[in-house]
Amino acid sequence: MPAREGTYGLLAEFDTPSDLVRAAQQARQDGWRRMDCYTPYPVEEAAEAIGFHRNKVPLVTLIGGLMGCAAMFSLETWISTLAYPLNIAGRPLYSWPAFIIPAYEWTILWAGLSAAFGMLALNGLPALYHPLFNAPNFRDGATTDKFFLCLEALDPKFDLVEAKAYLQQFKPNSVVEVEY
């Protein structure tokens, strides 16, 4: 992919999550779709305000967990009944109560790994570059105490002058243009 050039979007900075959520809700209502919120901690209402949609991480986690469970339980069954059948205190070879704990551990392990790697695979991390880091106020504030709304240039409604005026109505601390 050739390097993109030009404007990535307009970044508005807010002091409080309430202001951000209000702006994001209004923008969504006014038809904006290519936009994103950036906050120092998870703000669920902001995600809802920009039309949060479901992702597949829970499904990946469930499948990973079930696979781990099935794999370990089958492994134990195979070892105990076919590969190395041992008489342990006269118990049946297929002694399922003893298989539960490793199977459970593998369920947790695989569910956890699937959640972590599934999340990374689905959200495109690790990203080596993101244009928003070109904005100095974003670098300083996004991980501490500022709340950002970015209207992206890919949105068909986007026009540099109009979008800037549009964001100004929410009385943000600043609106800056971010280059790719």
Add this chain to the structure above:
Amino acid sequence: MAHGSQPASHSKALPADLGAPAFVNAWKSRALIVGGISMCIAILLIFLANAQDHLGFDHFYRAWALGTMVTWGLCIGGLALLMVQYCSGGKWGLLLRRPLEAMSRTLPLIIIYFLGLATGMKRLYLWAKYTSDSDTTAALSQHLISEIQKHCLDFKRPMLNPAAFLSVSFLCFAIWGFYAWRLNALGLKRDSQGRETTPFWIKKLENISGPGIVVYALTMTAAAIYWVMSMDPTWYSSVYGLLFLVGQGYATLAFSIIVAVSLSKAEPFKTLLRQTEQHDLGKLTFAFVMLNIYLAFGQFLIIWSGNLPDEINWYLDRIRGGWGVIITLDFIFHWLIPFTMLLSRDLKRNKKRIVRVCQWMIFARAFDMFWLIEPNFKDAARNLHFSWGILEYIAVPVALFSFWLAYFCTQLKTRPLVQTNDPHLEEILEPEHVHA
């Protein structure tokens, strides 16, 4: 967190009337009707069962024990959760404080239930029926008890005898009564004072509750051992008290969620119950669902692995002769269904559905208790069979639970539903996105 440029945000105001809504009275009268009808059915069943197998009163008292254990779990489980939230803090604690206080104030009714249990002592506990070495020798010669039962009864007599049973039980009631009275009295006193006293109260209630949780764990273990475990004098398990403790947390959280969500149909809970706290409570309940199966399965696995004759019989009594169906259903009811349901984030945030799951969990707790209690007795061990007496396990617990619920509603109405002298109150009135 302060609101910046636009102070007219969507923060809410505390409603003027903080009392329990009027429909709590309707719950109360409904509970009384259900309780009365169930008790009539239970008494009718005694005679039906007596005509069938002469075990009518036995089953009545066994079912009474079940009902007592479930309501006792909600009463002192409420007391324990009240102490936990004073130590842990959190907005869910503020939300539940008054319902939990009301649960802890139902202790007098539990004492009455316990007195009922004590009158049926001879039918429930072998050690109450055979109180001396000569009694057990005579019973053994008539094949009323087995040799191992005689041995255990004689050996454990210093602990398992009616006098010790009653004194330990009343000591426990006195201790729980003290904590319930102290925390309830201080809760009101705190409200009568100003905001500046908050640090004092936080410290004070923490200092009572912290040791209180330890005392609760010890006393409820003693009670669980005397009241339920000793129905089989031959068996013991060191995790028994903890299993009951977790079971109480399981049922108490489920009941608290039902109460909080049902109250949210009207003020003040309509304003106070936010999705965030409902979700938090759902997650906490989920943790108890996990811990419960973890301990129950751990106990089973250890005894199954050991396969020793003095331990394994307890499980064989509860697996063989048809009981395998009950233990399988118990696993499904008690763990599989709540676990798979509560995994869902959407369900935990949906008022209607989470209440359904919580109601189911309280039923599952009673079902588990049926599996714990009924196979202790000779006529039922390794022999699950239908009799009219089995139906007592539905009628009596429903009656006892309904009467308890009515008493809980009475207690709930005696106080405002919100503690106002608490810094969490302002936060709970703010919109959900303000706090991380």
